[in-house]
Amino acid sequence: MRYARVGTNIGGVAAKIGANRLLGRDDANSAASLAATLGNLKGPLMKVAQLLATVPDVLPPEYAEELSQLQSNAPPMGPAFVKRRMTAELGLGWERRFKSFDRQPAHAASLGQVHKAVSLKGEALAVKLQYPDMASAVEADLSQLDLIFSLHRRMGAVIDTTEIRQEISERIREELDYEREARHAALYAAMLSGQPLVRVPSVHRELSTRRLLTMGWLEGRRLLDYKTASLEDRNRIAKAMFTAWWHPFAGHGVIHGDPHLGNYSAFEEDGRPEGINLLDYGCVRIFPPSFVAGVVELYRGLQEDDEARIVSAYETWGFKGLTKRLVEILNIWARFIYGPLLDDRVRTIADGVSPGAYGRKEAFRVHQALKEEGPVRVPREFVFMDRAAIGLGAVFLHLAAELNFHTLFNEAIEGFRIEDLAARQQRALEVAGL
Numbered sequence: 001m002r003y004a005r006v007g008t009n010i011g012g013v014a015a016k017i018g019a020n021r022l023l024g025r026d027d028a029n030s031a032a033s034l035a036a037t038l039g040n041l042k043g044p045l046m047k048v049a050q051l052l053a054t055v056p057d058v059l060p061p062e063y064a065e066e067l068s069q070l071q072s073n074a075p076p077m078g079p080a081f082v083k084r085r086m087t088a089e090l091g092l093g094w095e096r097r098f099k100s101f102d103r104q105p106a107h108a109a110s111l112g113q114v115h116k117a118v119s120l121k122g123e124a125l126a127v128k129l130q131y132p133d134m135a136s137a138v139e140a141d142l143s144q145l146d147l148i149f150s151l152h153r154r155m156g157a158v159i160d161t162t163e164i165r166q167e168i169s170e171r172i173r174e175e176l177d178y179e180r181e182a183r184h185a186a187l188y189a190a191m192l193s194g195q196p197l198v199r200v201p202s203v204h205r206e207l208s209t210r211r212l213l214t215m216g217w218l219e220g221r222r223l224l225d226y227k228t229a230s231l232e233d234r235n236r237i238a239k240a241m242f243t244a245w246w247h248p249f250a251g252h253g254v255i256h257g258d259p260h261l262g263n264y265s266a267f268e269e270d271g272r273p274e275g276i277n278l279l280d281y282g283c284v285r286i287f288p289p290s291f292v293a294g295v296v297e298l299y300r301g302l303q304e305d306d307e308a309r310i311v312s313a314y315e316t317w318g319f320k321g322l323t324k325r326l327v328e329i330l331n332i333w334a335r336f337i338y339g340p341l342l343d344d345r346v347r348t349i350a351d352g353v354s355p356g357a358y359g360r361k362e363a364f365r366v367h368q369a370l371k372e373e374g375p376v377r378v379p380r381e382f383v384f385m386d387r388a389a390i391g392l393g394a395v396f397l398h399l400a401a402e403l404n405f406h407t408l409f410n411e412a413i414e415g416f417r418i419e420d421l422a423a424r425q426q427r428a429l430e431v432a433g434l
Contacts, residue, residue, distance in 0.1 A: 039139040076104075076108040080102050085129045085211070086128070086212070102116045110136055123216060124219075125215070126216070128215075129212060130178065130211040135176055142169050142173075151416050161378075163378060167380035169384065172363075178209065183432045187428055190431045191252050191254065192248065196244050197239065197274075197275035197326055198244045202215060219269065220265025223261055223276075224268060225332065227398060228301075229273070231400075231401075235359075235399075235409055236275070237273050250292065252424050254286050254287070254428075255287070256278065261395065263279050264276050285388075286429070290417045293418045293421075294313045294316030295313070296416050297312060297316065299333060299338055299413075300340060310334075311325060314327065323373070325369075329373060332365050333422060345406070350393075
């Protein structure tokens, strides 16, 4: 049934897009229709749409702008579902395993909902229940990726989406495995041990299964609540976000691939923010050490304007058939992403560019240039790296933070050696059971 709904709705939008193209009409209305259709469908396909909106030129600017605004506002399931899911996962008498359990969800998202509970020892818990038949819904939605990408090809695509589709499919399927997410949380606890700016919840394995995840409840306020806070408070939250993202990547080759604002909250002391709570671990990407080395190598190459190092970095990432012109085009986007890290001064992430225009000029230049060179196949590792970088930048934009990103980044990569990273990554993965 979902396959039919998704196919019918997107097919209708596809027909409208085709008619608009034929008649030379503006793409803005088509983009709004596609966003509305995906918003009504909710579920995994919304995650895909949000992700596609962050990769330059996978979608035209009008579509990227509309889809980037999608939010996961799935209506929660009722008490009957809660009883069925909890009984199926923990057995009859599951309520006796908690001191209390609120059957009304505290949060609802695209793949599941979170309930607040209290353990028998009195600890506040966050209990995440996966919605019914999510595995089938994911497969139905992923099957429509081919249709979405076929629409993209008709729009004069300059990006080969083959590896993008494979990467998205694997990561979305992983999000259904809550046992894996529990191990991801343990991995982050190991990687961020000793970092006071970031809190990671404890995992209660005895109250968790493949479709049920129980973690400690971390009290906090929404990050957007601090948009009008003092610059000092906003900067502290932004620094914590930088730490939560860049230190695991630079030190262990791991990123949190879903920097959605709902996945974080700020914890306070004496009424002021002290750091962030990292709440969700479904979308975590573990990179080979060589990929991280490529990120550092590209930074050094751009810093020194060393073409050989830049080309070596792109090749390490998996870009094929690099010509001098293609490297110049890739550098447009690279200098945008790396710009704040290369600039040794206190600044905002956008540095005078309005939030609505952030990255659009560079994406347009990439698109125009690739028309002459494309299609270019984007390596799969690039997908979530780029998504996370853009998402993190969006948080800094919301907070209007003013930091020396150059100093923070160089602290994160100080003394970088690929051998050291590989050893740290192996130890952390063993501790987490991955």
